[in-house]
Amino acid sequence: MHPMPFLAAAILSVSTLAVAQADDFVIASYGGSFGEALKTCHVPAFEKATGATVSVKLGNSSQTAAALRATKGNPDFDVAFLDDAFAVQTGNEGLNERLDRAKLSHAGDLIPGAWGKNDSYVVTMVTATVLIYDPKVVKTPPTSWLDLFDPHYAGKNVIADISNAAGWQFLLALNKIKGGTLDNIDPGVAAIRPLAQGSTVLYTQADQVVTLFERGEVAIAAWYPNNAAAAVSRGLSLAVAYPKEGAVGILATMVIPKGAKKRELAYRFIEQVLSPEGQKCFSERAMIGPANIKVQLSDKVAQIVPYGETLQDAWFVDPEIVARQMPLWTRRWQREVAR
Amino acid sequence: MMKTRTGLMLIAPLALVLAGFFLVPVLMLLPTSFGEYLPGSGMTPGVWTLENYTRIVTDDYYLEVIWRTLGLGLFVTLACLVLGYPLAYLIARGPQSWRVPLILLVVFPMMLNLVVRSFGWIALLTNRGLVNNLLIDLGLISTPLKLMFNLTGLMIGLTHIYLPFMVLMLVAAIQNVPRDVESAAATLGSSRIHVFTSVTLPLSAPGILAGSILVFVLTISALVTPRMLGGPTYKVMATVIYDEYMQLLDWPSGSALSFTLTFMAIAVIWLSSRLTKRWAGMA
Numbered sequence: 001m002h003p004m005p006f007l008a009a010a011i012l013s014v015s016t017l018a019v020a021q022a023d024d025f026v027i028a029s030y031g032g033s034f035g036e037a038l039k040t041c042h043v044p045a046f047e048k049a050t051g052a053t054v055s056v057k058l059g060n061s062s063q064t065a066a067a068l069r070a071t072k073g074n075p076d077f078d079v080a081f082l083d084d085a086f087a088v089q090t091g092n093e094g095l096n097e098r099l100d101r102a103k104l105s106h107a108g109d110l111i112p113g114a115w116g117k118n119d120s121y122v123v124t125m126v127t128a129t130v131l132i133y134d135p136k137v138v139k140t141p142p143t144s145w146l147d148l149f150d151p152h153y154a155g156k157n158v159i160a161d162i163s164n165a166a167g168w169q170f171l172l173a174l175n176k177i178k179g180g181t182l183d184n185i186d187p188g189v190a191a192i193r194p195l196a197q198g199s200t201v202l203y204t205q206a207d208q209v210v211t212l213f214e215r216g217e218v219a220i221a222a223w224y225p226n227n228a229a230a231a232v233s234r235g236l237s238l239a240v241a242y243p244k245e246g247a248v249g250i251l252a253t254m255v256i257p258k259g260a261k262k263r264e265l266a267y268r269f270i271e272q273v274l275s276p277e278g279q280k281c282f283s284e285r286a287m288i289g290p291a292n293i294k295v296q297l298s299d300k301v302a303q304i305v306p307y308g309e310t311l312q313d314a315w316f317v318d319p320e321i322v323a324r325q326m327p328l329w330t331r332r333w334q335r336e337v338a339r
Numbered sequence: 340m341m342k343t344r345t346g347l348m349l350i351a352p353l354a355l356v357l358a359g360f361f362l363v364p365v366l367m368l369l370p371t372s373f374g375e376y377l378p379g380s381g382m383t384p385g386v387w388t389l390e391n392y393t394r395i396v397t398d399d400y401y402l403e404v405i406w407r408t409l410g411l412g413l414f415v416t417l418a419c420l421v422l423g424y425p426l427a428y429l430i431a432r433g434p435q436s437w438r439v440p441l442i443l444l445v446v447f448p449m450m451l452n453l454v455v456r457s458f459g460w461i462a463l464l465t466n467r468g469l470v471n472n473l474l475i476d477l478g479l480i481s482t483p484l485k486l487m488f489n490l491t492g493l494m495i496g497l498t499h500i501y502l503p504f505m506v507l508m509l510v511a512a513i514q515n516v517p518r519d520v521e522s523a524a525a526t527l528g529s530s531r532i533h534v535f536t537s538v539t540l541p542l543s544a545p546g547i548l549a550g551s552i553l554v555f556v557l558t559i560s561a562l563v564t565p566r567m568l569g570g571p572t573y574k575v576m577a578t579v580i581y582d583e584y585m586q587l588l589d590w591p592s593g594s595a596l597s598f599t600l601t602f603m604a605i606a607v608i609w610l611s612s613r614l615t616k617r618w619a620g621m622a
Contacts, residue, residue: 093381161571324379335400338572
């Protein structure tokens with residue numbers, strides 16, 4: 001029997017709320033390899049420098065955003081990681097503290113667009129939705145998003161459900177290729193429907209794809225380089241391909257919730273996360289790209305994460321538009337793609 | 340007869356807990372369900388709208404999900420009843436020495452966590468799962484049967500999970516049927532089948548009703564199993580509500596759907612109890 005870690009991880013991320021002591025410094029973070037790298041690269045250095053005790057509250061962006069809204073003004077964490085569209089949403093709801101750039105010494109070293117409107121968030125890491133393939137089956141490396149439609153791989157391709165970032169990102173990439181815009185996703189919806197209907201599963205958890213590749217059920221996927229790299233390190237045969245139309249970028253931001261009790265420590269933690277040493281360590285462990293442009297990556301890491309040319313070619317969809325349109329896109333997906 | 344005051348005192352602890360931790364939070368959701376949600380900026384303070392409710396009845400996707408949820412509830416209840424009644428009958432009327440082992444067998448799956456049991460079904464039902472691999476190896480099919488992300492998968496998973504509730508309810512009800520009445524019917528010339536259909540079955544109606552309501556309500560409100568076995572393509576009310584709340588952060592829409600589900604459950608319970616009472620001659 002093959003282990004199925006993805007659902008266990010999903011359920012755990014819902015139910016495992018680390019029991020925090022009253023005076024702990026609490027970080028809301030994604031779990032999985034992201035959380036592991038956080039605990040390796042950032043937490044010990046931060047604890048050593050500040051003497052604080054850190055506890056990590058695991059959750060995905062939507063869970064953290066929901067918690068922010070539910071505890072408005074009296075949050076149960078001091079700093080949080082959120083995908084950019086969710087940081088925009090909570091920022092517009094007035095739940096984020098306005099960040100003081102003067103308190104962050106690396107504020108000027110970040111990629112363009114790293115600062116949210118009114119400095120309500122700062123981008124700390126960059127990853128992307130790209131093509132991942134099994135080189136044992138896919139002999140010529142894919143070069144375009146359209147290679148997912150190659151009849152050779154019919155029934156052996158997998159894309160994400162729209163509830164997962166890779167789902168809406170691939171939809172938008174396809175939409176753009178087919179001539180659509182962010183205000184008109186008709187071409188994308190029409191093009192993606194046959195693919196969605198033909199694929200065995202629309203994955204909702206990134207790690208579901210590991211099992212699919214492992215059992216040889218799929219040969220090519222619209223997926224994440226960091227998850228693929230983690231699977232490769234466990235012995236899977238996978239390769240990363242950045243499509244010529246550009247990968248779709250994913251920005252992990254940090255916000256300080258309004259009413260956070262340990263604001264100064266929160267700044268010091270963001271400082272740690274943005275520091276070149278911290279960023280490099282994190283990139284190498286989690287295979288997620290740095291937001292600090294001064295970080296030099298090894299060739300091995302640079303080929304996997306968005307970096308240099310692949311970073312420049314990546315499409316970063318305006319998070320304001322994503323936050324505004326997501327319910328519409330989701331409703332159309334439920335009705336016209338997944339139905 | 341018990342005094343009203345004593346009765347109130349007896350239910351007071353539970354009533355207080357329910358009021359504080361269930362009723363009040365649920366009622367707090369009511370205003371939210373009439374709120375307006377603007378994606379990107381949040382709930383608009385002071386604006387009230389019926390749109391969250393009108394959308395549910397006018398949108399054919401929501402209607403499809405509602406009918407699917409009700410249908411699933413009905414089918415799972417029927418399946419549990421059909422599978423559970425003979426078993427309950429055997430436990431109640433079979434050899435004494437079988438009773439404890441049988442009840443243990445019925446209860447045993449409940450000792451495993453819901454997630455683990457749903458996992459088990461994924462391992463069995465997925466495209467390269469045990470069932471499909473076996474059928475392919477035996478040469479009975481050439482391409483995997485679609486056993487997950489559809490009605491089949493949810494029916495199997497939910498029936499398995501809720502069968503014990505039905506059986507335990509039915510055992511108690513069948514045990515309560517006086518054997519004298521059955522003997523009397525037999526003495527008066529009724530065949531065994533006739534005794535069962537005209538005496539035992541109607542007299543166990545309260546148990547059938549209680550078990551059915553329990554299974555039905557648990558099924559239409561189940562979240563974990565539908566999320567795992569239904570996936571993103573086969574959604575029911577509970578998973579849609581979860582998505583509205585947790586993925587889209589549209590709390591007003593999620594609240595309106597929650598109230599719709601609650602009212603559907605209450606309506607079905609009310610209707611079925613009336614029908615059953617009439618059938619069992621209790622009305």
